[in-house]
Amino acid sequence: MSIAVFYAPNAKDFSYLSEEESFHAIRVLRLKVGEVIHLLDGRGSKYATKISAIEGKKVSFGALELIESEPKPSYTIHLYVAPTKQMERMEWMVEKCGEFGIHGIHFFASKNSERKEIKLHRLEKTAISALKQSKNLYLPEITGLHTFKEISAKKGEEKLFAFISNPPVAVLSKTALKGKEYHVLVGPEGDFTSDESATLKNNHWKPFSLGKSILRTETAGIAVCHGLHILNID
Structure with missing residues (x-):
């Protein structure tokens, strides 16, 4: 089973998904606490983490593990x-x-x-x-x-x-x-x-x-x- 990917531009500063991404995680994918997810910051980094809590419409995640990093391209x-x-x-x-x-x-x-x-x-x-x-x-x-x-x-x-x-x-x-x-x-x-x-x-x-x-x-x-x-x- 593939790991769900979310956009989290401020993942290093805020340990929760946006309202829109949280909705997708909870209502569409029906993810649960403890499941592994991947986060993209849109600036060249990809992280692995786990859902730590689901409170109402907000999904929180735990510590980040950098799993992929791409330098800025030559063009x-x-x-x-x-x-x-x-x-x-x-x-x-x-x-x-x-x-x-x-x-x-x-x-x-x-x-x-x-x-x-x-x-x-x-x-x-x-x-x-x-x-x-x-x-x-x-x-x-x-x-x-x-x-x-x-x-x-x-x-x-x-x-x-x-x-x-x-x-x-x-x-x-x-x-x-x-x-x-x-x-x-x-x-x-x-x-x-x-x-x-x-x-x-x-x-x-x-x-x-x-x-x-x-x-x-x-x-x-x-x-x-x-x-x-x-x-x-x-």
Whole structure:
């Protein structure tokens, strides 16, 4: 039988699960006092512990044993996306990028954006679920909704943006350098305007292609995440 995994970002400071994680432990998994559980802090560490008490809606745990630790990777991926009208598609993207392993997912509004507000809490819950399912040790940072101006002026080591053109520019694998801190922009389904593309180029963002097919926003985000991981496989 597999050991239940919970997200506990403050496990070293507080010896109890959050209300949401406690509910899952008690009501869904029906765990009992004395059972072994694993905790993820979302910052590279995994612990083993035992449930020490169940009091109402709160699950407490005992001493922590560090069973896995992962140093920060040699590269990081921060994805910036103009959200679609259907948030379910953004949740799916967050889930899949989380399974692959990503360090930040950030949302911004551009001229052709379909959505001007997002519910970060739902996306954060999706990211936590993906963290536990995939057994990754780092929870991605999720932020938004930023303005295009804020994002376009961002400083970074390797800045790239998905660009649809005819003829197409070079593909991601031939544009991105290996082992970098990546900041990658994926525009709305109406694409960036010509003025926005010009602004990005003037601010040292490098355009890249994801191939001849026109991808949905969420598909492009996942393709970027996976492509950069593949690029950095030794």
